[in-house]
Amino acid sequence: MSELDAFRTEVREWLEANCPAEMREPIRDEDDVCWGGRNFKFKNAAQKAWLDACVAKGYTVPDWPKPYGGAGLTPEQTKILKQEMKRIKARSPLDSFGIWMLGPALLQFGTEEQKVHYLNPIARGEIRWCQGYSEPGSGSDLVSLQTFGEDKGDHWVVNGSKIWTSYADKADWIFCLVRTDKANKYQGITFMLFDMASKGVTTKPILLISGNSPFCETFFDDVEVPKTQFVGEINRGWDVAKYLLGHEREMISGGGAGGDMVSIGGAFAKAFGKNAAGELDDPILRAEMAAFDVDVFAYRAMGERFMDMWKTGRAHPASSNMMKYVGTELNKRRHELVMSGGGSEALEWDSEETKGGARARGWLRTKANSIEGGTSEVMLNVIAKRILDLPGA
């Protein structure tokens, strides 16, 4: 047996012993997701037990080094762990922007002290982070951001506001792009870290078309940030931000793949009824769902290839933009089909049977997929410029 086969056996046994049955059920509601943080309330004992088991093993962040709370797994081992978790339909033990975004940035740009100090609480689910990037006047043109940190010797005084800050009202800390040099557009931004409980920070949830408020406006009113709390170099936060956007795109692009090889047509055939030939009885919708299934299965293969190449440094550094573009457009298409498949039932907004209009709200939520983290149009610009090397792009 090869070393990897032995590892697979070991993982399989560990999962069998440690992943509670409840944690192998599909995610149904937002509170099935474990986000961690100071104020997180576990839905049940199984959710906590599963997190604790994974934390102890380093499996919340399996590919991070052990001193930072990970398990130090190789890309091949990480892939095996994910495959085995998927096989038993195990839920993610911990989701967070700390894992997906700040962590990779710190691993790349942080000092050793910062890595130990910030990564361990992320890995343990103790500190929940949010991301302060977009501003009311700086969306796609992010680098024009105006939130300003005035240099006061040993600290900055930050004033300004951010928008579309995901779960800012639930987060403990923020990683935030702050202008520290007004004369220099690209090299005048610092990537700061500070506590959301700091004096002068306020958040206001934004009501979206889905009727939910996952995003906030975040205001900074003379917020004091110690001048030790930044990543990379002062005024060179844009480098960190760009690196991190790559990871954000990688993360969002996962949405279209939808995890398993689950067929949308197969799922709806039961609800619709079938004709005598055993086919979904709306032939046009059947065709659209089948065409979508082809694209989603194909994208899943793309996701596998992308990760295999990304993790081993073979991928084009801008290819996460392609993944994000294709994946988010696919996810929007999925939800259009979910609404068509659901018919008038899917229109219900707050009935108990529809879990409070889950389909309608989910459909509307996906419209942000191709806006947040860089619009589809910006992704296409980046592909044209950095991958296809088209002129003047």
Added chain:
Amino acid sequence: MPLYHNDDQAMLKDSVAPFVAEQAPVSHLRKLRDSADATGFSRDLWAQFTEMGLPGMLVPEAHGGLGMGHMEAGIVLEEIGRNLTPSPFLSTSVGAVVALAKAGGTQAGRWLPAIASGEAIVALAIDEGAKHRPDRIATTATRAGNGFRLDGKKSFVLHGHVADISIVAAKTDGGITLFAVPKDAKGVTADPRRLVDSSLASHVTLDGVEVDADAVIGEVDAGGEILDALLAATRTGAAAEMVGVGQGAMDMTVNYLKERKQFGKLIGEFQGLQHRAAHLYGEMEVARATVMKAQELLDQGSEGAKLMVSVAKAKAGRAANLAVREGVQMHGGIGMTDEYDIGLYMKRDRALAEYMGDVHYHIDQVARMNGY
């Protein structure tokens, strides 16, 4: 296995890509076409393929081949696609080899070594009408004397007029049976037609063709499984070739965007074209990954291969079709001329898209395999 080429596969690509580009670039296709070549490919080129060991790539080592897999065959097919190279590689070295190797027995022993040595060309006689409907084969094989009598009409048989044998799928009492039918068997007529991409595909008439019992490939009535393997291999191969066609068309088009000036600018500066080119890039990357996944699953003998093969044929079909359509459009007027190559890419794509089931057929298959 990671979904990228390993070192050996990368080396194979590094030797095959320049070989095909030098020996059989698009001008090679033009030469055959303009000289009204009656064979459909160059036997000299096939001899060069043989020197490289390519015809027997998938032939098991015991039969004189290299015993490689679909991933390796795909590397060759992609280069064939990129250069629009006419060759019997897909039907002979992929489809026929997989069927014969799976079946084993007399026919495998007779033909696999001959394919590996470059001596034998094998055609696949599956389709019977204008569309690919392998579940509705009407050609019959009835027992007669020591063997069988074959009656029926086959269509879209690439290389059917020159192949040493055709693998014929026919209905027998208890199922489907595959036969190795020699070119010169009495009652076989191959009527070659020039297709839009300058290839030659035959309408083959089987009129009371008598074959011995040992012409059966595998077992009588048990040809369904062998046919499935043949189809899966050929579809995946066609998808790999389409990735090459699409990539070739896309590369040519992206280069053109960097050269052609209008309104005092390179047309590649216009965002309207940039976004379409970038979208195409994404589709081609997804198609390539999907084809590799299908190859991997076939090489592993995985149960999931059948679904992914249809996904790959459909996805590569869509992506390559987009590549050639955008290619002709973005080239503007010059793209409509015979002199410029982009139109040849469009033609080859159309033929490959139809071969062994088009996009619509395979999308429908994906629905069926998922129970709707």
